[in-house]
Structure formats: structure tokens, C-alpha cells
Amino acid sequence: MKFENINNEVTMQTLKLEEGDWASLDAADAKRMVTLFLSARRFEESILQLDKLKLVHGPAHSSIGQEGGAAGCLAGLPRDTMINGTHRAHHQCVAKMINALYDDGFDPSTSSRLPEAMRTELGHLMAEILGLRDGWSGGRGGSMHLRREELGIMGTNAIVAGGLPIACGHAFAEKAKGGDAVMVSFFGDGALHQGATHEAMNLAALYELPLIFFLENNRYAVSMSVAQSTREQELLTRPQAHGIPSIRVDGMNPLSVWHAANWALQQVREQGGPVFIQADVYRYYHQSSAIPGSAFGYRTKQEEESWRVRDPYDLLRNKLNEHGSLATEQFDAIDNAISEAVAAAYESCIEGKGSSSRIRPELWPDPETVDNGLTGDLSEFEGVQFTEVEDYAKEDLEEMTLIEAMSRVMGARMREDESIYVFGEDVANMGGGTVGATKGLPAEFPGRIVNTPITENGFCGLAAGAAASGLKPIVELMYSDFFLVAGDQLLNQAGKMRHLFGGTLSVPLVLRSRIPGHEGYGSQHSMDPAGVFALFPGWRILAPSTAFDYVGLMNSALRCQDPVLILEPQELHRSKALVPKNLDHFIPIGQAHKVAEGDRLTLLTTLTMVETCRQVAAKLGGGVDIVDLRTLSLRDIDYETIGESIRKTGKVAIVEQTTRGASIGSHIADEIQRRFFDYLDQPVKRVTGGWAPPTVSKVLEDAALANEHDVEAVIREMLADSGLAA
Ligand SMILES: Cc1ncc(C[n+]2csc(CCOP(=O)(O)OP(=O)(O)O)c2C)c(N)n1
Known part of the structure; x- marks a missing residue:
């Protein structure tokens, strides 16, 4: 030897x-x-x-x-x-x-x-x-x-x-x-x-x-001193290593x-x-x-x-x-x-x-200007037509899964706009990344689907700088909790830059984040990041619950001049919906969507829980006003739609799948009681998972996330509190 x-x-x-x-x-x-x-x-x-x-x-x-x-x-x-x-x-x-x-x-x-x-x-x-x-x-x-x-x-x-x-x-x-x-x-x-x-x-x-x-x-x-900070004091070994x-x-x-x-x-x-x-x-x-x-x-x-x-x-x-x-x-x-x-x-x-x-x-x-410019004014949407699926003729729609919608809408926009680049781990390999979200794109857009080494803080920062310099980066975070590794670049930098620099720049960065849900990925992969991003008012947070919503919200995210977090629940990857064939529609940032009409009570919900709420409400005889929030950034929550519903029903619950600590429901409940107190018959209720992060064990994971039983229980409780039968 x-x-x-x-x-x-x-x-x-x-x-x-x-x-x-x-x-x-x-x-x-x-x-x-x-x-x-x-x-x-x-x-x-x-x-x-x-x-x-x-x-x-x-x-x-x-x-x-x-x-x-x-x-x-x-x-x-x-x-x-x-x-x-x-x-x-x-x-x-x-x-x-x-x-x-x-x-x-x-x-x-x-x-x-x-x-x-x-x-x-x-x-x-x-x-x-x-x-x-x-x-x-x-x-x-x-x-x-x-x-x-x-x-x-x-x-x-x-x-x-x-x-x-x-x-x-x-x-x-x-x-x-x-x-x-x-x-x-x-x-x-x-x-x-x-x-x-x-x-x-x-x-x-x-x-x-x-x-x-x-x-x-x-x-x-x-x-x-340098000597107190490092054993290898030849500092040029650092660049040499790279x-x-x-x-x-x-x-x-x-x-x-x-x-x-x-x-x-x-x-x-x-x-x-x-x-x-x-x-x-x-x-x-x-x-x-x-x-x-x-x-x-x-x-x-x-x-x-x-x-x-x-x-x-x-x-x-x-x-x-x-x-x-x-x-x-x-x-x-x-x-x-x-x-x-x-x-x-x-x-x-x-x-x-x-x-x-x-x-x-x-x-x-002027102290009055303190909150000015946290985000842009959305004037980039002037003249944009917003549509819902009902606005289309049947022959203009096609059914597709959410995962298919992801790659197709990104591809459609990349064809039109050379400034769009996709960054992420493995995104250019295996034909379209680890779950196929970039399927077909590496071959069609060589050099613009960019594999990144496992350096979330580094590549999120790179994307923020590129966005500030005129590109439209889309960053794929392999799993949602990895945003914590990139916390400085996403929350402290990208989310604050516009305000900090007096509105002299925009950071039009789109961050796609997969939430694994019931996939057994455990405590360190599975958090819904919306609750943390919501604390940083420079971010827009979009929450699609169908493939139609995904395409419309992604189109809006790519037009928006602010950093946008778009949530991608893995449980919905295979769910199908009708989507306009041209993939051109926009969904407004800051507008909720009524998915069921009723006057008995209101459920405000998001992501996977939209469908759960719909099914449970139907099982219990309907009459439930169900609002898909679609936008979750706190300054963008659609209190007009929420207020309209509460004035009608007098009872509201906020339903989220995520854990108690990561929930944004407490912020919404606070705002509701201040805006609509006189219309409420009972306290605002909340459905969330437990305090623990979803652990790998299947039964503990199920217990950590909110489910249909929790929704049923809250509906029954709300009706009972008002002396009504389910
Ligand atoms: C992430 C982070 N940690 C700590 C600090 C507090 N801090 C500000 S300057 C500084 C020293 C930086 O030293 P160096 O990089 O050598 O730059 P110098 O001040 O010598 O120009 C520290 C610890 C900070 N601003 N950011």
C-alpha cells in the first residue's frame, strides 16, 4: 500500500x-x-x-x-x-x-x-x-x-x-x-x-x-482574528477548492x-x-x-x-x-x-x-410611507382578463393532471418569454426532474432548465439576483421544508429587497414548493411553508387546489413583479381537472373562489382540503358556503368574499390540512373578528393538524394532518352551537 x-x-x-x-x-x-x-x-x-x-x-x-x-x-x-x-x-x-x-x-x-x-x-x-x-x-x-x-x-x-x-x-x-x-x-x-x-x-x-x-x-x-476563525489560514484554498x-x-x-x-x-x-x-x-x-x-x-x-x-x-x-x-x-x-x-x-x-x-x-x-412598496401595485395585470372554467366552451377544455399542468404551463410561457429559467435539483435530468414537473422541458429548452447542486440558499439567492437583474426565474424546491435551508435568501433577501431599496427594483421570482402531505417523508420535509412566508409581507403566496387553478395561478405568478410562492401539494399531483387547451388563462392574485354555495355555515379552505370540504359538506346535506382562498399572503386575503359569506351564514371555520403551528388560520380568525364581529353567531373555528410535524410512521402522519373526520366534526359542532341539526 x-x-x-x-x-x-x-x-x-x-x-x-x-x-x-x-x-x-x-x-x-x-x-x-x-x-x-x-x-x-x-x-x-x-x-x-x-x-x-x-x-x-x-x-x-x-x-x-x-x-x-x-x-x-x-x-x-x-x-x-x-x-x-x-x-x-x-x-x-x-x-x-x-x-x-x-x-x-x-x-x-x-x-x-x-x-x-x-x-x-x-x-x-x-x-x-x-x-x-x-x-x-x-x-x-x-x-x-x-x-x-x-x-x-x-x-x-x-x-x-x-x-x-x-x-x-x-x-x-x-x-x-x-x-x-x-x-x-x-x-x-x-x-x-x-x-x-x-x-x-x-x-x-x-x-x-x-x-x-x-x-x-x-x-x-x-x-x-483570522486565526481565531479557521485552522487553514491560507484563505486562497477556498476558491481553489471550487x-x-x-x-x-x-x-x-x-x-x-x-x-x-x-x-x-x-x-x-x-x-x-x-x-x-x-x-x-x-x-x-x-x-x-x-x-x-x-x-x-x-x-x-x-x-x-x-x-x-x-x-x-x-x-x-x-x-x-x-x-x-x-x-x-x-x-x-x-x-x-x-x-x-x-x-x-x-x-x-x-x-x-x-x-x-x-x-x-x-x-x-414621511412616516406615512413606512409600508409603501412592500410589494408592487399589481399594475402589471392591467388589461388582463381573468377567467374561470365556466367561461370556456367544452371543446376548448381538456382534462389533465396537476403534474402534467405544471410542465405544460411552464413550457407554454417559456416558449413566449426567453427570460424564464427554471432552477432546481435534478430538474434537467431524468427527462423532467424527480417527479416529472419539468417533463419535456430540458430537451426543448436546453440551458434554461438548470440543474443546481444541493445548495438551496445559494441557488435561491442566485435566482433572487437574476430576478432583480431582469430574468424570470422559477425555482423548484424539491420538498417544502428545504425553504428553511434557504431562509436568508428567500425571506430576508428576496422578500425584503423591494421595500428595503425604496422600490427601486422588483424581484419577480417564482418559487415552486412541493408539500408531500401523506407521503411518508417525515418531520423535516413535510411542512406547509405558507405560515412562515406569510410573516414576510414581500411575498405573494398562491395555493392551487386543481390543475385549472395551477395553470391560472402560475400564469399570474409569472406575470407578477413580486416574489411568488406557489404551493404544490403532492397529493394533488394525479388529480384531474379541465384546463383550457391554450393554457393562457389568468387567476387574480388576491381573489378567493367560491366552490360551493350554502347559507348554513362558511368554510374557508385551501389546497387539498378544498375537495375534502366539498365532499364532507355534501355528505352532511350541503348548504355550506365553501371558499377556496387561492391566495394566502396575509395582505392579499380576500376579505370581501369572506365577508359576503359570513354576513350570510354567521358561522365560519378555517380549514387547513397543515399543523397547528404552521397554520395561517389564526391570522385570518383575528382579522375576521375585527372586521365582521357583528355578523358572527359564534366564535371563529379552526381545523388544522396537530402540533407535531407529520412523522414518517403512517398512523402518526395521518394523526398529524387534518382530515375529513376533523371537517365533519367542526361542521357538526358549528351547527350544534347554533342549535341546528347536521
Ligand atoms: C449572518 C450575520 N452574522 C453576523 C453578523 C454581525 N456582524 C456584522 S459585521 C460582522 C463581522 C464581519 O466580518 P468580515 O466579514 O470580516 O467583514 P468586516 O467587518 O471585517 O468588513 C458581524 C459578525 C451579520 N451582520 N450577519
């Missing part, structure tokens, strides 16, 4: 600048780089000043000390480059903004005033960080959530590593649309250990995305990073696929304060000093002068123009001086 080493051939390199490289930088590039760096530095100093005056509400993570990395990188990349980042992103956003607005002929060393567009954007960025009306997102995002798509700033993220899967989505969309812009995702050394980072690296490499992973290694995550070539560079030297960015761009363009840059930098202050980290004891003053002497300011000022690309007077002239613009931005937000400084009161957003 012998052991042989396994070598990984993926390159990991260090970029070492040589003295001659300074001379090869031309004056125009030098001015651009200096302008980006100084803008970031002066802007950050101004924010620090505001922070000291306690005028920044919440944290402002200072980047002072580490601006050279982002400035060097972005100065070396095309103006249409897209970026995102994390909580510490002011410097990246300023550098990106200045680069995007920096015309080729612009000479900052001879103009004492920065161009108006730069001045305006600096003011609006400052306003955003202060939470003000004129900010990029109307003050909704603040320091950690910065977005200005027009400048290539796609949205920074307060969840450490949360932006990396989303960056994959922006890059995926760019590639899908045939564009040649690259995406840069900035993150810190702490983020390197997150699963989302690894999922994103794997996805970017697998799909060969035009994405630069840019690690700003400032050596600390709050107070945790097949991504990487380079380490001195981030205190913007010219080194400029060269690294040139290398990265060339790699992305010529080799295809992502690259990774590690820039070694240092933040001079603690996490989000104006106090040095040494004051908290996790590093020494000597260490801080050893980095401060390498500050990019002196380095650039001296070296560029020495090598003749930018005289110190020119450097200082640029600095003056930038300082004046930053001071003007400051003045535009603040009145008073010193300790009496305050935010100009007229700049605060």
Missing part, C-alpha cells in the same frame, strides 16, 4: 508589484485611481464625523484604512462593472459611483469642482446613509443596504455573505442576456467562512459566471490591486468563469466606531501603527510624483475638489455647527 498526494492544479498566486510598474501607469489612469481613492477617503471621514456627532442612526462601518483595495480594483475595471458588497461598503460604492461617472476626457486635477453628477450622487449617498428622503433608496436602506443600479451598485447587504449568491444571480443574468459586464462581489474575511460564500463560489464556477470574488482581508471579523483561480495582493497599494483587477478581467473574458482576489487591507477603527480596535484589546497599537505607515494616501502621493505620472500639486488639486464636493454633500444634509449640528428636519421621509 502507498499513499500518493493529490494535487490541485487550480492556480493560487501572489501578485508582487515591482518598482518599474509605477512608471508604466499613465497619467490618465493615475488620476482616475487617485480620484476614486480620495473620494472614498474623504467621504468616509465625513461619515465618521457625522457618526461622532451621533447623527448616523445605527451602525456606520468605517472603511478608513482599507479604501485602497476597492479604489484600485474599480479603477482598473470598465465603467459598466456591477458590484455588490456587505455592511462595510461606503468606500466601494463611492469608488464605483465616481468611476461610473468619470468620463474619459475628465481631468480632476484641473477642475476645481467635481462634475455635477458626482456631486449630486455624493449628496444622495450621504442622505441614504443618514436615512433621508433624498437618499438612493429614499432612506430605507441606510448605511448597510446601498443600491444605485444606474451606477452599477446592485445592492449591498447587512447579512455577512448574504450578497454573494445574489451576485451570482446578477452575473448569471448578464451572461444569459449576452452582456459583457462583469460583476464584483466584495466581502470580508469573516464572510469567507459562511456557507453562502462557498455555495456562491461553487455556483459561479459551475455556471462559469463573469464574477470577481473580492475578499477584503482586514484580518478581523469584529474582534475575531476550481476558481485566485490572486493575493497588497490592498494597501491601489496600483497592485489595479493590476490584479486587470488580470481578473482578462481571466473572466478569456477563460470564462469567476476569479478570486484577496486584497490584504486594514481597517483603522473598530467595527463601526471612531475608536481604534486596540482600545478593545484584540489587537495592539503597534500592529495598527505598522499598517498606518503603509497608508495609500502617502504611497500614491509620493510614488506617482516620483515616477512622473501625477505631480503632488495635481494630487492635492484633486483632493481639494473632492473635499469641497464632500463638504457640500454634508452641508446639504446637516444644519448648525459642532454639537448643535442636526439633520435638516425637512429631509426626513
Whole structure:
């Protein structure tokens, strides 16, 4: 026996600048780089000043000390480059903004005033960080959530590593649309250990995305050093493990990073696929304060000093002068123009001086707007005709199963709309995924039915980013409970992005989620996710109970500009219904459907329980008003139809198959008693499963989910409570 080493051939390199490289930088590039760096530095100093005056509400993570990395990188990349980042992103956003607005002929060393567009954007960025009306997102995002798509700033993220899967989505969309812009995702050394980072690296490499992973290694995550966070301190082993070539560079030297960015761009363009840059930098202050980290004891003053002497300011000022690309007077002239613009931005937000400084009161957003833009206004449905099965002639209908309806409606829409992509585990294999929901689609739409590795958080984030960048992704979650693995990307990101970024984007993502029901998949596969998604008002939740409903609701989901969860009960896969042959009909979001008329009592129900209610009611002599809710997002529940029924019957039960904890019935009951109290003869009743998740054992699974006996019992109880016989 012998052991042989396994070598990984993926390159990991260090970029070492040589003295001659300074001379090869031309004056125009030098001015651009200096302008980006100084803008970031002066802007950050101004924010620090505001922070000291306690005028920044919440944290402002200072980047002072580490601006050279982002400035060097972005100065070396095309103006249409897209970026995102994390909580510490002011410097990246300023550098990106200045680069995007920096015309080729612009000479900052001879103009004492920065161009108006730069001045305006600096003011609006400052306003955003202060939470003000004129900010990029109307003050909704603040320091950690910065977005200005027009400048290539796609949205920074307060969840450490949360932006990396989303960056994959922006890059995926760019590639899908045939564009040649690259995406840069900035993150810190702490983020390197997150699963989302690894999922994103794997996805970017697998799909060969035009994405630069840019690690700003400032050596600390709050107070945790790299050594305290990982045994393998060669950080470039991470991209190497995912097949991504990487380079380490001195981030205190913007010219080194400029060269690294040139290398990265060339790699992305010529080799295809992502690259990774590690820039070694240092933040001079603690996490989000104006106090040095040494004051908290996790590093020494000597260490801080050893980095401060390498500050990019002196380095650039001296070296560029020495090598003749930018005289110190020119450097200082640029600095003056930038300082004046930053001071003007400051003045535009603040009145008073010193300790009496305050935010100009007229700049605060109107508190009345707090709930605006949680979702879109559904204006995309203007002119759309909504139909029910009764509206069709018999010859225009055909019978199909729900599972057949799924692949057929997706196929019909994909034929018309090239921006629709389907993502999910196994979706492009076996002719149509694990249950046949994508049957026939992989062959017809090669490249648009995209197999994903088992990285729910990663591919849901990718889909969210792709949706924000103009694609219409449909994500298949193999089993409903897997949404919990993707909780951050679905609930914290996709569901909040529109509101958080002040309505500057839509996330038209469709999430298909299979609920296994009585299939023996047990506690960790079987939850109905509606109850959790309902807590996040950015999501629309659609609940089809027939193949007709599925097609109509899927068509609406694909037209809708909001993220939509569409529930797919596996028990209904084989159920048949009449569906229009052209598969073109729409069902309105926010409208319930009366499936049986009666005046004895009202059942509000959904999914598999619609048919159960119908059968039980018929068995007990009918007279039951049965309402299929169809839309379950709490702000969309159709209280008009519900109220109409309650006014007639005076008795209502909400019937769901799911477990007690996952039920949305309590929310609906609460709303009913406040809206229709005077019309109720008795308390609102609820049918749900038990508290336990459905366990694998068949009898325990049956006991965990509500069934026809529960429906019968509640009907009898309601009638008895009102002194009526069943
Ligand atoms: C998922 C998540 N966990 C924890 C935090 C709290 N937090 C904010 S910044 C930070 C440190 C991040 O370190 P690093 O990624 O190295 O970036 P740096 O702050 O150094 O720029 C932590 C723990 C968070 N925002 N998100």
C-alpha cells in the first residue's frame, strides 16, 4: 500500500508589484485611481464625523484604512462593472459611483469642482446613509443596504455573505442576456467562512459566471482574528477548492490591486468563469466606531501603527510624483475638489455647527410611507382578463393532471418569454426532474432548465439576483421544508429587497414548493411553508387546489413583479381537472373562489382540503358556503368574499390540512373578528393538524394532518352551537 498526494492544479498566486510598474501607469489612469481613492477617503471621514456627532442612526462601518483595495480594483475595471458588497461598503460604492461617472476626457486635477453628477450622487449617498428622503433608496436602506443600479451598485447587504449568491444571480443574468459586464462581489474575511460564500463560489464556477470574488482581508471579523476563525489560514484554498483561480495582493497599494483587477478581467473574458482576489487591507477603527480596535484589546497599537505607515494616501502621493505620472500639486488639486464636493454633500444634509449640528428636519421621509412598496401595485395585470372554467366552451377544455399542468404551463410561457429559467435539483435530468414537473422541458429548452447542486440558499439567492437583474426565474424546491435551508435568501433577501431599496427594483421570482402531505417523508420535509412566508409581507403566496387553478395561478405568478410562492401539494399531483387547451388563462392574485354555495355555515379552505370540504359538506346535506382562498399572503386575503359569506351564514371555520403551528388560520380568525364581529353567531373555528410535524410512521402522519373526520366534526359542532341539526 502507498499513499500518493493529490494535487490541485487550480492556480493560487501572489501578485508582487515591482518598482518599474509605477512608471508604466499613465497619467490618465493615475488620476482616475487617485480620484476614486480620495473620494472614498474623504467621504468616509465625513461619515465618521457625522457618526461622532451621533447623527448616523445605527451602525456606520468605517472603511478608513482599507479604501485602497476597492479604489484600485474599480479603477482598473470598465465603467459598466456591477458590484455588490456587505455592511462595510461606503468606500466601494463611492469608488464605483465616481468611476461610473468619470468620463474619459475628465481631468480632476484641473477642475476645481467635481462634475455635477458626482456631486449630486455624493449628496444622495450621504442622505441614504443618514436615512433621508433624498437618499438612493429614499432612506430605507441606510448605511448597510446601498443600491444605485444606474451606477452599477446592485445592492449591498447587512447579512455577512448574504450578497454573494445574489451576485451570482446578477452575473448569471448578464451572461444569459449576452452582456459583457462583469460583476464584483466584495466581502470580508469573516464572510469567507459562511456557507453562502462557498455555495456562491461553487455556483459561479459551475455556471462559469463573469464574477470577481473580492475578499477584503482586514484580518478581523469584529474582534475575531483570522486565526481565531479557521485552522487553514491560507484563505486562497477556498476558491481553489471550487476550481476558481485566485490572486493575493497588497490592498494597501491601489496600483497592485489595479493590476490584479486587470488580470481578473482578462481571466473572466478569456477563460470564462469567476476569479478570486484577496486584497490584504486594514481597517483603522473598530467595527463601526471612531475608536481604534486596540482600545478593545484584540489587537495592539503597534500592529495598527505598522499598517498606518503603509497608508495609500502617502504611497500614491509620493510614488506617482516620483515616477512622473501625477505631480503632488495635481494630487492635492484633486483632493481639494473632492473635499469641497464632500463638504457640500454634508452641508446639504446637516444644519448648525459642532454639537448643535442636526439633520435638516425637512429631509426626513414621511412616516406615512413606512409600508409603501412592500410589494408592487399589481399594475402589471392591467388589461388582463381573468377567467374561470365556466367561461370556456367544452371543446376548448381538456382534462389533465396537476403534474402534467405544471410542465405544460411552464413550457407554454417559456416558449413566449426567453427570460424564464427554471432552477432546481435534478430538474434537467431524468427527462423532467424527480417527479416529472419539468417533463419535456430540458430537451426543448436546453440551458434554461438548470440543474443546481444541493445548495438551496445559494441557488435561491442566485435566482433572487437574476430576478432583480431582469430574468424570470422559477425555482423548484424539491420538498417544502428545504425553504428553511434557504431562509436568508428567500425571506430576508428576496422578500425584503423591494421595500428595503425604496422600490427601486422588483424581484419577480417564482418559487415552486412541493408539500408531500401523506407521503411518508417525515418531520423535516413535510411542512406547509405558507405560515412562515406569510410573516414576510414581500411575498405573494398562491395555493392551487386543481390543475385549472395551477395553470391560472402560475400564469399570474409569472406575470407578477413580486416574489411568488406557489404551493404544490403532492397529493394533488394525479388529480384531474379541465384546463383550457391554450393554457393562457389568468387567476387574480388576491381573489378567493367560491366552490360551493350554502347559507348554513362558511368554510374557508385551501389546497387539498378544498375537495375534502366539498365532499364532507355534501355528505352532511350541503348548504355550506365553501371558499377556496387561492391566495394566502396575509395582505392579499380576500376579505370581501369572506365577508359576503359570513354576513350570510354567521358561522365560519378555517380549514387547513397543515399543523397547528404552521397554520395561517389564526391570522385570518383575528382579522375576521375585527372586521365582521357583528355578523358572527359564534366564535371563529379552526381545523388544522396537530402540533407535531407529520412523522414518517403512517398512523402518526395521518394523526398529524387534518382530515375529513376533523371537517365533519367542526361542521357538526358549528351547527350544534347554533342549535341546528347536521
Ligand atoms: C449572518 C450575520 N452574522 C453576523 C453578523 C454581525 N456582524 C456584522 S459585521 C460582522 C463581522 C464581519 O466580518 P468580515 O466579514 O470580516 O467583514 P468586516 O467587518 O471585517 O468588513 C458581524 C459578525 C451579520 N451582520 N450577519
